[in-house]
Amino acid sequence: MKNNTSTKWFIISMMLISANLRLPITMMPPLINSIVKDVGMPQSMLGVLTAIPLLTFAAFSPIIVKIAKKLGNELTIFLLFTFLVIGSYVRVIPSTAALLIGTFLVGVGIDSGNVLMPAVIRDRMPLKMNVGTSLYTLSMLLVGAIGTITAGFLISHTSLKITISVLSSISIIALIFWIPNLKHNEIAHTNGDVLKTYKSVWKQNLGWLITFFFGLQSLIYYSIITWIPSLLISHGIPTVTASNLLTILQLTTLPFAFIVPAMAANDNSMKYLNIMLVLGYIFAPLGFLINTSNIPLVLIFVLLTGVGAGIAFNLSIVFFAKKTTNPYQTAEISGMAQSIGFVLAAIGPILSGYVQQRFQTWSAMIILFAIVATILASISFIISHKDNIQE
Incomplete structure (x- = not known):
């Protein structure tokens, strides 16, 4: 009790x-x-x-x-x-x-x-x-x-x-x-012998894969929430509506706090998460290349992008726990991933803005998102097929 x-x-x-x-x-x-x-x-x-x-x-x-x-x-x-x-x-x-x-x-x-x-x-x-x-x-x-x-x-x-x-x-x-x-x-780890034999996640390939996964999903997410409203406004969508669409995108991620951990517990279901990640973070943002103020159509792209964001973020948290073998190792991979990941998160909006300004079109930025998201989905596939990080 x-x-x-x-x-x-x-x-x-x-x-x-x-x-x-x-x-x-x-x-x-x-x-x-x-x-x-x-x-x-x-x-x-x-x-x-x-x-x-x-x-x-x-x-x-x-x-x-x-x-x-x-x-x-x-x-x-x-x-x-x-x-x-x-x-x-x-x-x-x-x-x-x-x-x-x-x-x-x-x-x-x-x-x-x-x-x-x-x-x-x-x-x-x-x-x-x-x-x-x-x-x-x-x-x-x-x-x-x-x-x-x-x-x-x-x-x-x-x-x-x-x-x-x-x-x-x-x-x-x-x-x-x-x-x-x-x-x-x-x-x-109060036992000195354990500390001597402990293999740091910084020295393991899987640790770096998880780190890059967290970093790239952070880069895409913070870039999207920074620039998508401006992109939608440039397509003729009112400012208030663009802001509301961004809120909808964020709210769409919420159910995946439950869906992703439940599906990730079953290795066979991971492939479906990866497929949904591809649809949400690669193909959906490409829809913003269409210069349209058709709200129902844009809403579909927003919802699918929210699906991609929800899967990517929650998968990164799941990987912290699922691919480690003890609480200290979980904390270490979390610290490693977030140390490098948030540098990418800070760079993302700046890089995206530079690309848009350099090429004078939102298309270049969206294509950049799709390329990074493709790398992200590939890393997720590799991680899901690897064994846990070694102790």
Whole structure:
């Protein structure tokens, strides 16, 4: 009975932590005009607010793995998540410096959950990893999407300070709920002999394949959500409609938090996931090459692209757990993948914008997406047919 209660509490607290892994980023776009007006931040610097968390993820992911190795996963998440809480409220201070510093602290806190939560789920729910992984990604994506809408509503009825303060209160609740998990904190690999024989994922081909898979899906996703609205507007679709279509794309990814882990548990079903990935991330975006403002037709392309995005992201999380053999190894591959992956994520929108500007057409960017997605699908096929990472 105690174990059941402990597991239920872990699931609730895990979902609360996960809910804060996208929200602090996705709540910011609707606040841009208020940031320029109230904080006085130059328009040219607004892109930095997105780049800072992504680059923070890249820089700190390997460091967080090393900290967790010494302190334990649960304690490391707790300590670094306090940075997220502090950073969230530092952003309330009406100055550009406070906004940048706060965003950096938020990035550090988010990264602790990004890197370590898959390992904690594997450790605490070894027989129900699929369920834990599904709830982890669902909480992250759903609250992230809801946060964008809520931020837009709040900023239109209140102030910038109140909007940030209200949405950031969820992080305080999450931190409090996480405290009971500290009694389960364990330091991995206290046996010196194990450490001597441990083979790092950085030295294994499968580790690099999983890393590139995570990185390429991040590159495509962040590029799409950055530029697709502008592309649709250039086709004659109203700005509000283009924004709503992007929201629909994000919401379409949510069911795959359950579908992908369930199907990935069966090796025979992996081929169907790969086929859906090809349809969603290669052929669907090519539909945007059609210069049309026909909303039903564009909606089909948007929905299929959302399917591709949902499969790609959730497969990367599944690979972290399914292709590793212990919680520390899961944390290490998560840290490795996100370290390199988020560099690609930060480069993606910039590279896409450069290609569009260089060739003066959206077609070049879409074709670039299709090429990268083809490589992504090929890597997924290879990973699914390989054995686990060696210990």
